[in-house]
Amino acid sequence: xxxxxxxxxxxxxxxxxxxxxxxxxxxxxxxxxxxxxxxxxxxxxxxxxxxxxxxxxxxxxxxxxxxxxxxxxxxxxxxxxxxxxxxxxxxxxxxxxxxxxxx
Amino acid sequence: xxxxxxxxxxxxxxxxxxxxxxxxxxxxxxxxxxxxxxxxxxxxxxxxxxxxxxxxxxxxxxxxxxxxxxxxxxxxxxxxxxxxxxxxxxxxxxxxxxxxxxxxxxxxxxxxxxxxxxxxxxxxxxxxxxxxxxxxxxxxxxxxxxxxxxxxxxxxx
Numbered sequence: 001x002x003x004x005x006x007x008x009x010x011x012x013x014x015x016x017x018x019x020x021x022x023x024x025x026x027x028x029x030x031x032x033x034x035x036x037x038x039x040x041x042x043x044x045x046x047x048x049x050x051x052x053x054x055x056x057x058x059x060x061x062x063x064x065x066x067x068x069x070x071x072x073x074x075x076x077x078x079x080x081x082x083x084x085x086x087x088x089x090x091x092x093x094x095x096x097x098x099x100x101x102x103x
Numbered sequence: 104x105x106x107x108x109x110x111x112x113x114x115x116x117x118x119x120x121x122x123x124x125x126x127x128x129x130x131x132x133x134x135x136x137x138x139x140x141x142x143x144x145x146x147x148x149x150x151x152x153x154x155x156x157x158x159x160x161x162x163x164x165x166x167x168x169x170x171x172x173x174x175x176x177x178x179x180x181x182x183x184x185x186x187x188x189x190x191x192x193x194x195x196x197x198x199x200x201x202x203x204x205x206x207x208x209x210x211x212x213x214x215x216x217x218x219x220x221x222x223x224x225x226x227x228x229x230x231x232x233x234x235x236x237x238x239x240x241x242x243x244x245x246x247x248x249x250x251x252x253x254x255x256x257x258x259x260x
Contacts, residue, residue, distance in 0.1 A: 015221075047141060057218040060222075062211045065211070072211075077219050
């Protein structure tokens, strides 16, 4: 199932902020289903990589303590207009997603 | 219920053990572990010191005022707490956000290879707790903390 992934860039002074929003439940594995009394299995994003023009600039590790539908931001310096930003993620069930944007 | 808990605990500790053995035997250096796979043992750390130790390979941190944490003083909804950190230190390699009183202390971390020393995320918090940001710069660890109040129940206090 493809999940909605959005990448946005915005200028911050002489830096560019890359914001990523993923539509993801980020289930901790600690919650109990009220009807069945069974634990809801953990389901969360573990890795997120940020690339600018094909070069990796940052790699984030996410835990279960990241909120539902996570919004993650990093900043890069000297990103020229038209530079391609690519963000991809994988979760603990092997689901993957990616999105692109241009500065 | 109890049995379930024990089972998941056993499973978790087994997997962590295997990773620790791999790291300990020199097969994988800590930095490689960080780069190659999700740092499971760091996320399993139940207290601040062991989580920092597992993530950065050392828990020897130094307080620094070069780390600027932006977060609300009081969060009405512990499920979504926006936290961001701006670091004015040279050669920042990694930034980690730790919530002291969460079941798993490490919330999220980023390793930087070209991006600026900035990281932001929305995290979950079980209750009022100090949030620590630990930064690795030139092989040394620096930390700063900020206490965020969480009002459960949503009245806003």
